[in-house]
Amino acid sequence: QVQLVESGGGVVQPGGSLRLSCAASGFTFSSYGMHWVRQAPGKGLEWVAFIRYDGSNKYYADSVKGRFTISRDNSKNTLYLQMNSLRAEDTAVYYCAKDLVVAASYYFDYWGQGTLVTVSS
Amino acid sequence: EIVLTQSPATLSLSPGERATLSCRASQSVSSYLAWYQQKPGQAPRLLIYDASNRATGIPARFSGSGSGTDFTLTISSLEPEDFAVYYCQQRSNWPPFTFGQGTRLEIK
Numbered sequence: 001q002v003q004l005v006e007s008g009g010g011v012v013q014p015g016g017s018l019r020l021s022c023a024a025s026g027f028t029f030s031s032y033g034m035h036w037v038r039q040a041p042g043k044g045l046e047w048v049a050f051i052r053y054d055g056s057n058k059y060y061a062d063s064v065k066g067r068f069t070i071s072r073d074n075s076k077n078t079l080y081l082q083m084n085s086l087r088a089e090d091t092a093v094y095y096c097a098k099d100l101v102v103a104a105s106y107y108f109d110y111w112g113q114g115t116l117v118t119v120s121s
Numbered sequence: 122e123i124v125l126t127q128s129p130a131t132l133s134l135s136p137g138e139r140a141t142l143s144c145r146a147s148q149s150v151s152s153y154l155a156w157y158q159q160k161p162g163q164a165p166r167l168l169i170y171d172a173s174n175r176a177t178g179i180p181a182r183f184s185g186s187g188s189g190t191d192f193t194l195t196i197s198s199l200e201p202e203d204f205a206v207y208y209c210q211q212r213s214n215w216p217p218f219t220f221g222q223g224t225r226l227e228i229k
Contacts, residue, residue: 111164
């Protein structure tokens with residue numbers, strides 16, 4: 001069965017950095033685009049970033065562009081999110097999510113359990 | 122950026138009743154719209170994609186309809202486990218992929 005397990009969250013000071021990981025199993029990771037989606041405490045969902053199956057293209061929300069970098073290691077079945085210059089408004093649960101189909105549908109059919117990032121001094 | 126507006130913000134119904142949730146887009150998204158369910162402390166779950174296609178394992182009581190700017194998620198007869206927050210999401214014009222603000226479906 002498909003499993004996505006995020007790690008790397010924690011408390012960081014404003015301006016600091018953090019790298020999130022998402023370990024994937026139960027499907028052919030190298031064939032699917034992957035996303036990061038976040039949810040601030042008590043708030044709705046916000047798409048953060050997308051990477052194509054082979055890492056050839058990456059897309060970002062304006063709110064994180066230039067600060068966050070999405071990447072993947074298909075040999076390790078792992079997705080990453082490098083977060084730099086963190087701000088208080090980046091505080092959220094970060095989910096990795098798998099795209100629905102191989103050709104990239106841009107819908108999210110499997111989600112991890114999420115990892116909490118708290119940006120606070 | 123396409124803005125999705127969901128209504129109502131909160132819907133209070135009883136088990137067995139029919140639920141109708143609305144999602145309106147600020148411009149046409151064709152049929153490129155999905156619905157997700159999220160329960161407290163859990164990740165979202167894909168229910169419907171491309172406006173009307175049920176995702177794998179989703180019960181038949183969930184159905185989606187609409188195209189262009191107006192979409193509806195219908196739950197034909199509410200089960201106790203259906204009380205949750207529901208989000209719509211568009212993939213027509215991206216980036217970014219955008220979500221609605223959510224509709225909370227609560228037990229009356």
